[in-house]
Amino acid sequence: MIGFLGYNFYFYSNENSEPIHVHVSKGKPSKNSVKFWIRENGIEIAYNHVNIPQNELNRIYKYICANKTIIIPRWYKYFGIPK
Template identity: 55%
Template sequence: MPNLFSVSGYLIYFWSNENNEPIHGHVSKGRHTKHATKFWLTSDHGCILATNGS
């Protein structure tokens, strides 16, 4: 999975195929994980965050 960048130990990255989900990125501490926080950038220059609680 491609890394966009890292900041203070957090990785910002994306998967190449996520089953018809809108384009979004992931943030996780230290390593890639399927339980990472997801974020979507909106057309009004906002951001939507989603976590799975794990």
């Protein structure tokens, strides 16, 4: 799990059939989270179930963009998928 601005970034073990993505929430992992798809051509919000304020979403988005080279290999490792 990665942390930033009091938010935690994590994966769910039953979602490896989906494209690369990360969940973000305050505190422990929760279904009430924000899901960010991480694609080759950019990052987008799949959903925001916790209504994180837009200014914080913008900062989290920038953080993910700046750290996707760290997040992507962790996603592959977490799911045991060779890259």
